Structures are given as C-alpha cells and as structure tokens.
Amino acid sequence: xxxxxxxxxxxxxxxxxxxxxxxxxxxxxxxxxxxxxxxxxxxxxxxxxxxxxxxxxxxxxxxxxxxxxxxxxxxxxxxxxxxxxxxxxxxxxxxxxxxxxxxxxxxxxxxxxxxxxxxxxxxxxxxxxxxxxxxxxxxxxxxxxxxxxxxxxxxxxxxxxxxxxxxxxxxxxxxxxxxxxxxxxxxxxxxxxxxxxxxxxxxxxxxxxxxxxxxxxxxxxxxxxxxxxxxxxxxxxxxxxxxxxxxxxxxxxxxxxxxxxxxxxxxxxxxxxxxxxxxxxxxxxxxxxxxxxxxxxxxxxxxxxxxxxxxxxxxxxxxxxxxxxxxxxxxxxxxxxxxxxxxxxxxxxxxxxxxxxxxxxxxxxxxxxxxxxxxx
Amino acid sequence: xxxxxxxxxxxxxxxxxxxxxxxxxxxxxxxxxxxxxxxxxxxxxxxxxxxxxxxxxxxxxxxxxxxxxxxxxxxxxxxxxxxxxxxxxxxxxxxxxxxxxxxxxxxxxxxxxxxxxxxxxxxxxxxxxxxxxxxxxxxxxxxxxxxxxxxxxxxxxxxxxxxxxxxxxxxxxxxxxxxxxxxxxxxxxxxxxxxxxxxxxxxxxxxxxxxxxxxxxxxxxxxxxxxxxxxxxxxxxxxxxxxxxxxxxxxxxxxxxxxxxxxxxxxxxxxxxxxxxxxxxxxxxxxxxxxxxxxxxxxxxxxxxxxxxxxxxxxxxxxxxxxxxxxxxxxxxxxxxxxxxxxxxxxxxxxxxxxxxxxxxxxxxxxxxxxxxxxx
Numbered sequence: 001x002x003x004x005x006x007x008x009x010x011x012x013x014x015x016x017x018x019x020x021x022x023x024x025x026x027x028x029x030x031x032x033x034x035x036x037x038x039x040x041x042x043x044x045x046x047x048x049x050x051x052x053x054x055x056x057x058x059x060x061x062x063x064x065x066x067x068x069x070x071x072x073x074x075x076x077x078x079x080x081x082x083x084x085x086x087x088x089x090x091x092x093x094x095x096x097x098x099x100x101x102x103x104x105x106x107x108x109x110x111x112x113x114x115x116x117x118x119x120x121x122x123x124x125x126x127x128x129x130x131x132x133x134x135x136x137x138x139x140x141x142x143x144x145x146x147x148x149x150x151x152x153x154x155x156x157x158x159x160x161x162x163x164x165x166x167x168x169x170x171x172x173x174x175x176x177x178x179x180x181x182x183x184x185x186x187x188x189x190x191x192x193x194x195x196x197x198x199x200x201x202x203x204x205x206x207x208x209x210x211x212x213x214x215x216x217x218x219x220x221x222x223x224x225x226x227x228x229x230x231x232x233x234x235x236x237x238x239x240x241x242x243x244x245x246x247x248x249x250x251x252x253x254x255x256x257x258x259x260x261x262x263x264x265x266x267x268x269x270x271x272x273x274x275x276x277x278x279x280x281x282x283x284x285x286x287x288x289x290x291x292x293x294x295x296x297x298x299x300x301x302x303x304x305x306x307x308x309x310x311x312x313x314x315x316x317x318x319x320x321x322x323x324x325x326x327x328x329x330x331x332x333x334x335x336x337x338x339x340x341x342x343x344x345x346x347x348x349x350x351x352x353x354x355x356x357x358x359x360x361x362x363x364x365x366x367x368x369x370x371x372x373x374x375x376x
Numbered sequence: 377x378x379x380x381x382x383x384x385x386x387x388x389x390x391x392x393x394x395x396x397x398x399x400x401x402x403x404x405x406x407x408x409x410x411x412x413x414x415x416x417x418x419x420x421x422x423x424x425x426x427x428x429x430x431x432x433x434x435x436x437x438x439x440x441x442x443x444x445x446x447x448x449x450x451x452x453x454x455x456x457x458x459x460x461x462x463x464x465x466x467x468x469x470x471x472x473x474x475x476x477x478x479x480x481x482x483x484x485x486x487x488x489x490x491x492x493x494x495x496x497x498x499x500x501x502x503x504x505x506x507x508x509x510x511x512x513x514x515x516x517x518x519x520x521x522x523x524x525x526x527x528x529x530x531x532x533x534x535x536x537x538x539x540x541x542x543x544x545x546x547x548x549x550x551x552x553x554x555x556x557x558x559x560x561x562x563x564x565x566x567x568x569x570x571x572x573x574x575x576x577x578x579x580x581x582x583x584x585x586x587x588x589x590x591x592x593x594x595x596x597x598x599x600x601x602x603x604x605x606x607x608x609x610x611x612x613x614x615x616x617x618x619x620x621x622x623x624x625x626x627x628x629x630x631x632x633x634x635x636x637x638x639x640x641x642x643x644x645x646x647x648x649x650x651x652x653x654x655x656x657x658x659x660x661x662x663x664x665x666x667x668x669x670x671x672x673x674x675x676x677x678x679x680x681x682x683x684x685x686x687x688x689x690x691x692x693x694x695x696x697x698x699x700x701x702x703x704x705x706x707x708x709x710x711x712x713x714x715x716x717x718x719x720x721x722x723x724x725x726x727x728x729x730x731x732x733x734x735x736x737x738x739x740x741x742x743x744x745x746x747x748x749x750x751x752x
Binding site for chain 1: 386389390391393394397398400407415418436437468473474477480565567569578581589595598640730736737743749
C-alpha cells in the first residue's frame with residue numbers, strides 16, 4: 001500500500017477510504033447496486049430498493065412480500081419501548097437530537113443489541129429500519145399529544161408513515177411521491193453520515209452505536225439540514241416578483257444559497273431532476289403553485305448568474321411542504337430513508353474490517369517541559 | 377492538493393486526515409501539546425492536563441483553580457437530569473450503551489445544546505467533561521440501588537469519582553494512581569473514536585452528537601474494550617504457574633493475546649511503562665500480587681516468543697482491578713478521560729472545517745436494469 005505522509009486532502013476529498021459495492025456516483029450518475037436512481041425512482045418501491053441495497057439484487061415477489069411484512073411489523077413499538085420513548089423530553093427539543101436519543105434508548109431494551117451473530121444483526125437491521133420511520137411519526141404525535149395510529153399491513157411503509165404522521169390517510173399520489181423521496185435519499189456512497197457509521201462500526205461496535213453516530217452526523221447543517229433551509233429561503237423571498245432582487249442581493253453579499261451545488265455533481269444532481277416534476281404537480285394541487293414558480297425561477301437565475309444547479313435538497317423542500325410535513329421533520333425523514341443505506345454499509349464494513357485510524361499532520365509545539373507554577 | 381484515486385489504505389492507515397496541534401506520536405513518544413506523557417504523568421494533575429489540552433499551555437495557579445471548581449460543579453446533576461437518567465434501563469445494559477444514551481438525553485435538557493456561539497460551546501465542553509465522569513459513577517450507583525454522594529469541592533475529580541463510585545473515601549495513593557490513569561488516557565491523536573468525533577463535527581453538528589458518536593466508536597472491542605479482556609485473560613490463566621502453558625497453547629492456536637501490540641507503537645507503548653510500576657505497588661497492597669506477577673511473566677514471555685510489547689490496556693487492567701473497579705466500567709472510565717481530548721479535537725475541527733466525504737472504490741455491478749417480477 002502507498003503512504004501519503006505529509007500530503008493532506010481536507011475533508012478527505014478525493015481520498016479512497018474503502019471499497020464498496022453499495023452505491024456509486026460515476027459520471028454524475030447515481031447508482032444503487034448498479035441500477036440508476038432514475039430507473040429505480042420510476043419503477044421501484046422503497047421496500048424493493050431496501051431489498052436491493054441489502055441483497056445486491058432485486059427480490060422475487062415472495063421475497064419482497066416477506067421483507068415488506070417484516071418491516072411493517074417493525075414499525076410498531078412494544079409497550080416497554082413506548083414507555084421509555086414517552087419519558088423523553090419532546091417539547092423544544094431538536095427532532096434529530098430526539099431521534100438520536102430514541103435509537104440509543106431502544107438499544108438498552110434490546111437483549112440482542114450486543115450480539116455478534118450475523119442472524120441477530122440482520123434482525124436488528126430490519127428492526128431499526130422499520131422503527132426509524134415510525135419514530136419520526138411518533139415524535140410528531142408526542143409533541144402534538146396524539147397516539148400513534150396502528151400500522152396497516154396492507155399498505156406500504158410510505159403510506160403508513162404519512163397516515164401516522166398526519167393522523168389521516170394519504171392519497172395515492174401523496175404516497176407515491178413520498179415513496180419516491182424515500183428511494184432518492186436511501187444511499188449516496190461515502191457521504192459524511194455513512195462514513196461516520198462505517199468508522200464507528202470499524203471498532204466492531206454495535207449497529208445501534210453506528211446508527212446513533214450517523215444520525216448525529218446527518219444532523220449537521222452542512223449535511224442533512226439543507227432542505228429545511230431551502231424552505232426558509234423561499235418563505236423569506238415571499239413571492240415570484242421578489243426572486244430576482246432577492247438573489248441579486250444574496251449574491252452581492254455572498255450569502256450561501258441553500259439547495260444549490262454539490263461537491264460530487266458539478267453538472268447537476270440527478271435526484272433534483274426527479275424531484276422537480278413531482279414538486280410542480282404537488283405544489284399546484286396543494287395551493288402552493290407560487291412556491292414551485294419561485295423555485296423554478298431561482299433555478300434559472302442561478303444557472304444564468306453562477307452556473308450552479310440545484311441539488312437533492314432544493315426540490316425536496318417544496319415536495320415535503322406540499323405534503324403538509326413540518327420543515328423540522330425534513331432531516332429526520334432523510335435519516336429514516338438513509339438508514340437503509342447506512343445498514344448496508346455497516347454490514348459491508350464488517351465483511352472486511354479494519355479499524356479507521358488515520359494520521360494527523362502535526363502543526364503544534366514541540367519539546368515543551370513541565371514547570372512548577374512559579375516558573376510558568 | 378494531490379488526488380489518490382484508485383489507491384486505498386484500509387482503515388486509512390498512513391493517510392493524513394487533517395492537521396492537528398492537540399497530540400502527536402513521534403518516534404514512539406506520545407506528546408500532548410508538545411509535552412511528553414511521562415512528564416505530565418509524573419508532575420501534572422488530570423485537571424491541569426485538561427487545561428493544557430484545551431488551551432495549548434499550562435495554567436497559572438488561579439486558572440487551574442477556576443477550571444477545577446468549574447469541572448467539579450459540573451460533576452453534579454440537576455433534579456431534572458437525575459429524573460431522566462433514573463428513568464433509563466440500567467439492569468443488564470451495556471455500560472457504554474447507557475453512557476451513550478445518557479449523554480444523548482442530557483442534550484435534550486440543555487437549551488444551549490444547538491448553539492453555535494463559541495461561549496456556549498465552551499460552556500458545554502466543561503459541562504460534558506464534568507458530567508461524564510459522574511455519569512460513570514452514577515451508572516454504578518443506580519445499578520447498585522445507591523444515590524450519588526455529593527461532590528466535595530476541596531478534592532479532585534479523581535477523588536470525587538472514586539468516592540462516588542465506591543461510596544467510600546479513596547486513599548491518597550489510590551487517588552494519585554487513578555488521576556494518573558486519567559492523564560494517560562486523555563488523548564491519543566486520531567484514534568478511531570476521536571476521528572469519529574471529528575467526522576461528526578465536520579457536518580457542523582453539535583458537541584453532544586459528536587461525543588455520542590465517539591462513545592459509540594470507543595465501545596467497540598477493537599478500541600476501548602481491551603483492558604476488560606486483559607482481566608478476563610488473567611482470570612482464565614488463574615496462577616503464575618499456568619502462564620507459560622497458557623501462552624504456549626494460545627500462540628499455537630493463534631488466539632489474539634489482549635493488551636499486546638499497537639499499530640502505532642512498534643517498540644512499546646509509553647503509557648504501559650508508567651502503568652506498570654503503579655500496577656505493581658497497587659496489586660501488592662490490595663492482595664493481588666499474583667495478578668501483577670502473572671502480567672509481568674506474560675510480558676517477558678511475549679517479548680521472548682513474539683517480540684510484542686504490552687500496550688496501555690495491559691497494565692491498566694490490573695490497576696483498575698486493584699482499585700476495586702468492576703471490569704465493565706474500564707471502558708466507560710476510558711471515555712470519561714478521553715472526552716477531554718475529544719472536545720479539544722472537535723473545537724479544533726471547527727476552527728478550519730471541511731466536511732469529511734471520502735471516496736469509495738467501486739467494486740460492485742454496473743449497468744443493471746430494472747425488470748418486472750416475471751423477467752427477474
């Protein structure tokens with residue numbers, strides 16, 4: 001192996017940290033297990049994509065049904081779990097901090113949480129993926145003083161989530177759009193939270209610890225928090241007429257325009273393109289046509305002025321808003337989708353593990369000697 | 377900056393991930409802020425080392441006193457905190473999983489947990505460092521059905537921890553030895569948990585999230601769990617007479633001998649040398665002389681047979697055991713010391729931040745196409 005002492009790529013940009021067969025970004029195309037994201041968004045369901053990420057192939061009909069039923073079962077909580085989760089503070093807490101804590105608490109109730117048996121780990125993988133989406137709905141219910149509705153096993157995870165979140169049945173289009181959002185966010189190679197999950201897993205710590213770490217990393221505004229900021233931006237701008245003046249001012253003052261640009265996709269984020277058409281239709285139907293028009297105009301002006309294109313966060317903001325989802329739940333929903341990828345990466349890490357221990361380039365003092373107070 | 381596409385160092389071994397001025401390992405010598413660990417272990421206190429790690433210089437007398445009082449104040453919990461912490465399951469849970477959850481819960485009670493103000497971050501840094509050590513003692517009290525004793529501000533953190541943990545006042549030697557252990561574990565460059573803390577912090581997530589991630593990484597048996605395993609080994613061997621036969625069998629069967637070897641120190645871990653003399657004295661005084669003798673013999677035989685030397689975990693096992701500390705608290709104590717380093721690294725990361733996003737080397741399928749069930 002080569003050594004690169006002395007050289008340094010900040011943020012490990014361009015450094016290969018491991019080999020992977022989960023997802024790849026090649027020539028600005030995002031692939032899950034070799035399938036383009038556009039192909040999967042057009043034809044697949046979130047549950048099918050989860051199967052693909054975990055098994056490296058599409059399921060047959062029965063396999064898909066078994067996984068679906070398993071994940072739906074895992075969307076319910078035991079009485080002991082509900083008791084613990086209800087005991088956590090919920091008012092005025094950061095939803096991602098609550099989610100991080102909730103997963104950590106669930107570990108304390110799981111007698112298999114420390115198991116190193118593959119069978120137990122797959123059990124926990126399924127449990128965490130089902131529970132994560134329900135936890136987001138539960139958090140919203142708890143702060144609104146509602147109980148979680150029972151899971152209906154004839155519907156999808158997407159349908160059940162929206163039903164539990166809002167307390168009313170979603171339409172077919174709403175379900176389909178939300179399901180597609182879950183597909184689009186499911187994996188994205190070695191992003192910061194996935195990398196955190198792998199680094200944590202590399203000490204042979206447990207799955208819960210790795211997922212808790214990943215939630216913590218995704219929580220940061222440079223990572224998961226951007227679509228929430230996009231919505232704030234659109235609300236700040238207020239109307240289509242204000243877009244041009246707002247952008248001129250923002251660029252003159254070098255404000256960061258949220259939802260634009262991506263370190264990996266210099267020619268546009270493929271996920272943004274899928275989201276854009278869904279955003280248009282949903283915004284129109286939910287009486288938010290102006291938000292889509294503002295977004296569309298902002299996109300053209302940003303392309304003209306800076307040649308920077310929207311990323312996945314830009315149109316997911318208006319999609320989620322049109323679905324009636326509170327903006328502080330955008331990142332938790334991101335987590336509830338991405339957990340499927342995190343878990344695929346954690347298991348991949350363990351297949352051929354080596355603990356992550358990079359080097360630091362020393363830039364501090366040398367040769368210091370301890371002295372008593374009177375000589376300092 | 378150079379790019380290394382295609383090349384890969386597993387575990388990022390030899391890859392420089394960032395520059396740092398916190399600690400360094402140069403020619404098998406461990407330095408905190410330019411001071412050797414031997415110098416600090418001989419002359420300093422844990423509180424002074426914390427000041428050093430956080431301020432890049434030794435304190436004057438008043439600065440040290442201010443920090444000491446601040447940390448001691450932070451070792452107490454509010455009623456609201458105790459209420460939440462007591463609500464967590466404690467029986468049959470992994471102490472590190474409990475600690476990870478406890479820190480995550482404390483975030484939910486801290487109205488400043490999301491602040492990006494430097495002043496608030498320094499406040500949280502101090503609070504977390506004080507509370508972490510108390511949490512370990514509290515965990516032990518809760519599972520034994522005892523209350524935490526009040527913090528006595530005329531004593532050190534080490535004294536108060538031992539007092540709270542055992543429910544009886546430690547001797548001067550016990551306090552001194554434990555204080556030295558805290559010094560020896562406080563930082564160690566970009567080890568896996570510290571790196572996890574920095575990766576989490578790099579998305580501009582909060583301090584609590586970064587510490588929770590680090591606890592999760594330290595929890596793994598390839599990282600923090602080794603001294604617990606050392607004690608198990610010594611108990612398995614049973615007596616000095618069995619050491620030679622046990623080792624012969626272990627080497628013949630290629631068992632991993634815990635507490636030996638280190639990726640960084642090929643010529644011996646400097647921390648092990650400091651711990652060895654303390655282990656001898658404490659083992660003799662606590663009626664565990666045979667444990668030290670077994671350790672000493674194992675060390676000589678390992679050197680002769682494999683030329684592998686003991687690491688920090690090897691003699692800390694018998695030191696902690698002689699202090700009457702249950703072996704499942706060894707790693708939580710490691711965390712309660714290392715948090716001082718984690719926090720120095722998190723703040724350093726934020727001074728010149730870039731989100732960690734390495735590349736994955738693709739080794740999966742290409743060109744897959746979605747097909748309906750009947751064509752799969």
